[in-house]
Amino acid sequence: MRDLSLLVQMGFGALLALSVYLPLRCGQLSLATPGFYAIGGYVAALLSTRWPALSGGGASYPLTSLALELLLAALVAGAVALVLGRPVLQLRGIYLAIATIALVEILRVLNLNMAWSGGAVGIFGIPQPFDGPAGYALATGVLLALTCWLCSRLEAMRLGRAMSAIREDELAARCMGIPTADVKLIAFVLSAVIAALTGVLAAHFLNTWNARQGSFDASITTLAFVVFGGSRIWLGPVLGGLVITALPELLRPVGDLRLILFGLVILVGPILFPQGVITPEGLARIRAAVRRA
């Protein structure tokens, strides 16, 4: 049981890492992921606890209602990203990063103080669509698989190539006729939608949702997933998300030292693997070795 729960959380980690990876794929360091994750969670928490019609009559929460929540969360987060994206994406580099941290922080303070979000206590008793962690593991696995598929398709699509071109040199990309502002906006909106969908699943899984779910710490941890795993190919963030989420749990035997060791991993990771653990060249080498064997 506990192992399955950990697996679900690892899946969430991988999804959030992909949400950070998409803007980074076109060179934009956006740390807004936890904000959209929080939005998704609040959409799910509010709909499922305040709208009795969704709960149906049965013992467990209907899956159709969950699907409706996913759809609405994607729409809300996508709309917010669409509106905020234009002005925010005009910022570059560290300025963009800090503006998105500011967004996450403003949202957190609002959620902490507003009446409808349950204030500091948050929202409790979010109904369960699944009997146990197995159902959540399945749902998270499906969402992760779909997101991975989308990201791997990107490498072969016009959009994905345009993103790589912007990452290499935005000015040159614009000169070649790539609508850079639109491409960056699409990446930002996709990133927001992935984070919000993850938030919906997480709110049901955790059974409770509050302002602590989207904070600055989370911004940085998700960024660490991507930097650790590697930001050049989608497999990197997935691996980073899975491993770093599991790390504090795997380190539990060392007791009080575990968070110190966790910090050491994040400290040493970029020094040992400046490109991340997974790189396209590394993968090619592994593939060649497998073929030879």
Added chain:
Amino acid sequence: MVHLLQILINGLASGAVYALFALGYTLVFSVLGVINFAHGAVFTIGGYLTYLLIGGAVGANGLLAGLQLPLALPFWLALGLAGAGSALVSLVVEAVAFRPLRKRQAEPLLSLISSLGAGVVLVNLVQLLMGAESYSIPSSTLAGLPAALNLGGAQIRTVQLLLLLVATLLLVLLTLWLEGSRGGKALQAVSEDPVTARLLGIDSGAMIRLAFAVSGFLAGVAGGLVGLSVSIAGPYFGIGYGLKGLGVLVLGGLGSVPGAVLGGLIVGLAEALVPSDFSGYKDGVAFAILFLVLLLRPRGLLGKPLASKV
């Protein structure tokens, strides 16, 4: 009107501490072009060191439970020594998280992550040693000073005035040093252009270490001052300050010393102006201002124009 004076002093006092904090970020940013995410942890350590040096006892939860240094230094001395200790910690952060990456000329983003790792290690080390409880520095350490002053009918806490005084003093000293001394000029030269600075015989490695040491000192002193005026709310209290300091830094303009001071004062005053009925929103004020300024003026208030690659 009387009330306004009180708000003004409170706002300036907390703004001055934000400025001290943001200056540490700015010094490192101006020489390296990266943000040191361990800065908040150094601030935490400054607070705890001050508490220990005035003779405060460790609570029951950490490995050092019950420890009490056999000395009770006056607050000023403790604050200065805590600043020096924080400077040392900051130098260690530089050696561990920044130097190895700089040697390889790695992307700045990487040092951001590794400095964050250093911050996580430091904060959890403090938690391991001293527990998660909050500590406060009793105002009785300021023996002989009244708790509050009556200025034209407004009650001003002495602590606030002290905060303002110490922060202003440090800001003036720092500016004098940066503008008037050989070391300060060399530091500015490195931040202007590291290659030319090296050609002129400036040891850029030493200048970077100097920037980290000064930045650590400022963070440590700010930590001690906040510990005195509010409390040390557990090992993570530096993280919140670190985040707000980041906002202040960008608001003023990355790498600009007057910008950091201006940003700190604006945020401090704006927070003090939040009516007490809405005090829950206080922590969002800095970021709301920051967000608006970034959209209207992406380089911050006093930042240099952003260089564009052609």
